[in-house]
């Protein structure tokens with residue numbers, strides 16, 4: 001089996017800062033790291049590799065040259081190889097153009113049975129690249145996957161986390177899967193994994209290598225524009241239940257929570 | 264060392280309210296008072312109600328309160344965040360609990376001198392975060408960093424996980440303004456790194472557990488932010504291998520780690536259940552080390568962990584796991600940081616021992632702990648700051664034993680371990696202090712020093728109003 005994992009390098013911060021004037025993310029002076037949600041995708045792929053003989057796991061990332069680091073992170077966790085999709089011409093791509101470029105990389109590397117992505121990247125927070133890629137590759141996509149129940153050479157059965165429960169879905173291979181945190185607990189890389197990653201060569205795939213349509217890549221090829229990014233205002237309304245009798249206060253609280261459908 | 268204390272009456276409350284304001288004095292409200300009756304040692308079991316709680320806002324107010332207390336013979340128990348583990352903030356003679364919670368201003372961050380000037384009620388982590396914004400670093404880091412106050416850290420000479428590289432709280436203190444027990448405001452030290460003009464009073468005030476005076480302003484040393492970190496999680500099949508590795512790793516990696524923490528099998532088992540996670544080799548490993556290094560660049564860190572990792576693998580480590588991002592670091596540290604909470608989730612009565620020995624004697628004290636565990640048929644999880652020789656044995660109550668009996672038994676167990684540590688050239692407390700829980704052990708293990716401590720106490724606090732029943 002051949003498995004791809006799409007990973008992204010993101011700023012190592014809990015709250016992305018936004019430049020108010022340009023509406024874009026401030027990336028300067030920030031350490032970067034492997035998108036934490038992609039670790040679950042890496043882990044799941046590596047677990048499949050450990051379970052099924054002759055499985056190969058290839059990590060792919062689109063980003064600037066130093067994004068090689070996140071491919072090395074994936075290798076340190078057990079991926080076999082890493083490819084960086086990188087070219088100045090790809091700069092400023094929106095989710096559609098990114099998915100297009102990644103599609104070309106997937107086609108070039110060829111013959112994947114499963115393509116894993118994380119739920120979303122913690123910087124852009126869109127979660128669109130996986131589904132868009134699947135659409136452009138004309139493959140089925142299973143999102144919010146929290147468990148792989150069965151897997152054969154032809155098909156897969158998974159559990160999806162949906163509002164209020166789980167959904168069991170099956171699909172033919174090849175398939176694109178976006179996984180959620182519940183699926184596993186990513187391993188901390190060990191010494192030999194780190195050493196393997198250190199030695200690994202990470203080939204770069206450029207616009208030329210991928211034979212892309214220049215009209216469809218980078219800022220120029222992006223059909224969408226980010227006009228403005230801002231944090232939604234969070235408002236809280238504190239309610240204090242006042243009562244001398246604690247039991248009555250608890251009853252009131254339970255009633256309140258039930259009315260709001262919280263419990 | 265105590266004396267006959269007087270009861271607080273309405274008249275005194277009026278005076279206290281005049282000093283600190285109506286709202287800053289709690290009196291007769293049992294529910295509110297009870298929040299100040301205990302610290303994190305033994306909880307309810309060691310609790311004692313204060314007669315009043317005062318929350319002053321300045322050194323001047325504190326001076327007036329101390330003068331009143333001297334005049335009327337009322338004990339004062341200074342209180343920080345109440346996270347202490349030795350009962351030091353418990354008002355065992357009633358009287359006034361003087362809470363420093365309102366004095367929580369970071370007065371100044373002097374970037375030129377690299378000094379922070381703070382009020383005692385600043386939460387340790389708030390200071391760490393604030394100075395980091397300026398590219399600076401406050402190196403105090405007890406595991407209670409998110410709750411404890413700087414004043415409490417100084418009063419207990421708190422340690423934590425960065426002591427091997429940066430020293431305990433006392434190392435960071437450049438000056439202390441304090442209201443002494445006899446009723447005067449005195450400033451020791453200040454924004455200077457050196458001072459060889461006479462006795463070093465700062466060192467006497469550090470670790471004094473509120474028995475000499477109340478700190479009202481603290482000058483702290485800052486250093487440049489150290490940059491990036493990497494954490495190594497190293498499982499071992501045997502305890503001895505883990506302990507032996509501490510010295511080897513430090514020596515062979517030729518870099519002083521920021522932290523070398525030890526955590527044993529049962530602690531990891533309970534901790535991982537509490538934190539809903541698992542660590543690698545939980546079945547096989549008897550002990551884990553967590554080693555943290557700091558470095559300027561990723562490359563520098565790589566070189567360090569390669570060396571350290573190799574050395575550990577050559578010396579019996581089952582494997583070496585390397586966390587160089589936030590997710591993995593947090594996964595490792597959560598278990599260590601929440602160690603006590605993890606144990607408490609399974610046994611709310613678990614007391615935390617705190618002994619220190621010369622690092623070479625760690626195997627001996629561990630052996631003693633294991634023997635004690637067998638002798639009493641009690642499980643004793645151990646975690647600690649391995650590179651400091653500072654261990655926390657935490658005996659867990661056998662299911663059937665009633666809590667009251669257990670408190671006695673566990674006190675006995677911890678006493679035996681503490682005395683053994685002292686015999687090995689260590690001390691009965693490494694970082695949590697004496698409080699009242701360990702006070703009987705001081706005259707036994709530090710006979711002559713104890714006599715000198717008494718002389719200082721009598722000079723600084725002749726009426727014994729400052730935190731009576733602690734240390735002495």
Ligand SMILES: Cc1cc2nc3c(=O)[nH]c(=O)nc-3n(C[C@H](O)[C@H](O)[C@H](O)COP(=O)(O)OP(=O)(O)OC[C@H]3O[C@@H](n4cnc5c(N)ncnc54)[C@H](O)[C@@H]3O)c2cc1C
Nearest residue numbers: 343344345346347351406412414415416418421422473478
């Ligand atoms: C989960 C947990 C983890 C911990 N980890 C560590 C650790 O790693 N290392 C460590 O050393 N300790 C640790 N502790 C113990 C505790 O947090 C420290 O002793 C801390 O320094 C106490 O600070 P506090 O503000 O809570 O002080 P309190 O408990 O309120 O008081 C402690 C003592 O300081 C005195 N005091 C407080 N403020 C002043 C003041 N302004 N002037 C004079 N005296 C004052 C009190 O009278 C008392 O004697 C831990 C505790 C918990 C609960």
